[in-house]
Amino acid sequence: MNVGAAVHTRRRGYRGWTGAVNTDYDPLDPATAAQPYDAYRALHSGGRVHYNPRRATWILHRLDDVRAALRDTDYVTSSQGVTRVRMAADLVVVTDGEQHSRLRKQVQPAFTKRALDSWHGIVDKLAAELIDTMIAHPGGDAVQQLTIPMPLRVIAAILGVPDTDVADFRRWSERSVQLIDFAPTPKGMVKVAKSMSGAIALRRYFLQQLGAGHLKGSDTVLGRLLEHNADGALTDDQLFFIAILLLIAGNETTTNLLGGMLDTLARDPELYNTIRTNPELIPMAIEEQLRYTTPIQNLYRYTCADYRVGTVTIPKGERVLLSFGAANRDPAAFDDPDTYRVDRNPRMHVAFGYGAHMCLGAPLARLEAHAVLRELVNRVSRISPAGPTHWSTNSSLRGPTHLPITLEAAQTTPS
Ligand code: HEM
Numbered sequence: 001m002n003v004g005a006a007v008h009t010r011r012r013g014y015r016g017w018t019g020a021v022n023t024d025y026d027p028l029d030p031a032t033a034a035q036p037y038d039a040y041r042a043l044h045s046g047g048r049v050h051y052n053p054r055r056a057t058w059i060l061h062r063l064d065d066v067r068a069a070l071r072d073t074d075y076v077t078s079s080q081g082v083t084r085v086r087m088a089a090d091l092v093v094v095t096d097g098e099q100h101s102r103l104r105k106q107v108q109p110a111f112t113k114r115a116l117d118s119w120h121g122i123v124d125k126l127a128a129e130l131i132d133t134m135i136a137h138p139g140g141d142a143v144q145q146l147t148i149p150m151p152l153r154v155i156a157a158i159l160g161v162p163d164t165d166v167a168d169f170r171r172w173s174e175r176s177v178q179l180i181d182f183a184p185t186p187k188g189m190v191k192v193a194k195s196m197s198g199a200i201a202l203r204r205y206f207l208q209q210l211g212a213g214h215l216k217g218s219d220t221v222l223g224r225l226l227e228h229n230a231d232g233a234l235t236d237d238q239l240f241f242i243a244i245l246l247l248i249a250g251n252e253t254t255t256n257l258l259g260g261m262l263d264t265l266a267r268d269p270e271l272y273n274t275i276r277t278n279p280e281l282i283p284m285a286i287e288e289q290l291r292y293t294t295p296i297q298n299l300y301r302y303t304c305a306d307y308r309v310g311t312v313t314i315p316k317g318e319r320v321l322l323s324f325g326a327a328n329r330d331p332a333a334f335d336d337p338d339t340y341r342v343d344r345n346p347r348m349h350v351a352f353g354y355g356a357h358m359c360l361g362a363p364l365a366r367l368e369a370h371a372v373l374r375e376l377v378n379r380v381s382r383i384s385p386a387g388p389t390h391w392s393t394n395s396s397l398r399g400p401t402h403l404p405i406t407l408e409a410a411q412t413t414p415s
Contacts, residue, residue: 019312021047026055027298027321028084030393036297037338040326049312057084057300057319061326063333063348065309069301069322070355073097076320078357080302083396084319091245093357100356107242107360109228110221116363118219122157126150127371131379131407138406139386142262143255147403150368151254158364159243160209160220172202173247199244206240221246250361253295256392256399257369260293261286264340265376266383266405274342276377285342286369290328290351292340297325297398299353324350325398381410 023046025039026032032039043050043061050059060066069076073096081087081094088094092103109115130146137145152170161169175198206222209215215223222239229239265272275281298321307314314320328349329337352359359365376383387404 019047020049020051020058020314023050023052023059024054025050025052025059027323027395028055033297033393033395033398034391036325036398037329040323040329041338043323043326044329044331047312048310049314055084057321058314059321059323060309061323061330063327063330063350066322066324066327066350067348067354068309069307069320070350070353070357072307073356075303075305075307076301077304078301079304082299082301084300086302091241092360093245093249096356104356104360106225106234106238107245109224110242110246111360111363112224115219115221115224116367119154119158119364119367123154123367123371124375126153126157127368127375131372131375134405135380135407135409139404142403142405143259143400146372147255147258147262147400148251150258150372151251151365154254154364154368155246155250158221159246160215160218160222165205169202169205172198172205173251174198176202176244176247202244203237203240206243207236210236210239246361249359250364252397252399253361254365254368256293256295256397257286257290257365258372259400259403260295261289261369261373262383262405263389263400263403264289264292266385266403268340269382269384271340271342272383275373276381279374279377281342282370282373282377283366284345285373286366287346287349288340288342288344289369291334291344291346291349292328293399294325294328294349294351295399296351296396298323298396324353376407379410380407382408384408 023043025043027036040061043059048060048062048065050061051057052059060069077096078094078100079088079096090099090103092100092107095103127150130150134140134142134145152173153166155173156166156169175195210222210226216226217223222243225234225239225242234242265275275285301320301322303314303316303318303320305316307316307320328334328346328351331337333348334344334346352362352365384406385404386406387402389400390402392398392401
């Protein structure tokens with residue numbers, strides 16, 4: 001890695017000296033994506049703004065700078081997409097300004113406090129059921145048995161998908177969300193065709209459900225949105241896009257949080273005991289987990305005007321990587337950032353983003369993680385690894401893809 005030298009050379013896309021530090025840190029490198037922490041330490045020991053010429057990407061990694069960029073949407077915009085590929089769409093995540101406020105207001109009624117309260121029972125019941133399965137299968141893969149099914153079945157339930165349709169729903173949604181991993185290769189095209197067929201099946205399903213009329217007035221997301229849609233401002237297709245958005249935004253992210261948490265607890269029995277004997281630590285433990293394993297490690301933005309960070313000016317029209325993962329391990333913001341400290345209470349973390357696009361599903365994700373951790377401490381005396389954890393190599397979403405563990409049932413609940 002070369003993070004030391006200031007750049008005086010010509011870059012792709014523009015000319016001239018900018019004061020940024022040249023780096024070969026590459027978020028797309030699978031090995032770096034799986035274990036990015038050495039690279040983050042190197043970024044933090046270098047300058048404030050880095051540039052990867054091969055990827056034509058600027059990198060912000062300090063907590064304050066990432067938060068400022070997330071706030072300064074007049075300069076650093078989401079409206080050209082939040083991934084490496086520029087795109088424009090009438091979707092809440094990839095718009096800014098008035099268009100974004102309008103779209104965010106459409107989704108917000110689904111996530112009121114009342115809505116959340118009404119989902120407690122579903123979430124608690126699922127956590128208990130899935131942990132039963134894990135206790136019954138020592139050494140099983142927690143990803144297959146718990147971290148994937150939990151958010152998927154919660155979203156199915158809050159979208160009003162009955163248990164009888166959950167298997168179909170899972171197949172269609174797993175296919176459709178692959179759309180975001182698009183690669184212009186023959187294999188990529190096959191994946192796109194599959195994901196399109198998944199999306200078409202899901203669309204048919206939701207339009208049928210909406211047509212049947214029983215969702216209106218129900219405690220489901222679509223039920224709530226329909227209630228707020230008395231003037232008919234939302235078409236059935238827009239409601240379907242909201243359902244897809246929630247699937248994409250809420251599944252793998254929560255899977256990564258739950259997987260990161262189980263991995264941390266399995267590898268640190270003392271930490272698990274501390275939480276078990278002091279369950280009031282659970283909310284803080286979840287926040288520290290969000291900081292520590294950051295389920296979305298990074299997203300992109302594009303500059304729509306020259307953007308100044310310290311002494312560096314990122315020119316208009318450039319691609320900027322906001323490293324949430326590095327920001328959450330910024331030594332200037334968090335003491336001893338590579339250590340998980342259960343009582344740290346890292347209120348400034350950016351695992352859910354910050355500013356206008358701050359995650360709408362954060363309370364739901366927290367609810368799920370709390371339910372799982374509460375169920376564990378009440379019923380499980382020990383979480384032990386039963387093999388190595390494999391981590392995803394996706395450049396943005398990071399979490400365990402294989403996590404063999406054993407949950408030992410407690411004979412008594414902790415005092
Ligand atoms: C641990 C789990 C989750 C994490 C780490 C996470 C993270 C994030 C982050 C970082 C953003 C900001 C994106 C940006 O700035 O461009 C975001 C936005 C969003 N999230 Fe989440 N998310 C999680 C769970 C969920 C869930 C469960 C849902 C819904 C079911 C959800 C729905 C959304 C939506 C709709 C947005 C877009 C908000 C906007 O653009 O205004 N998320 N999430």
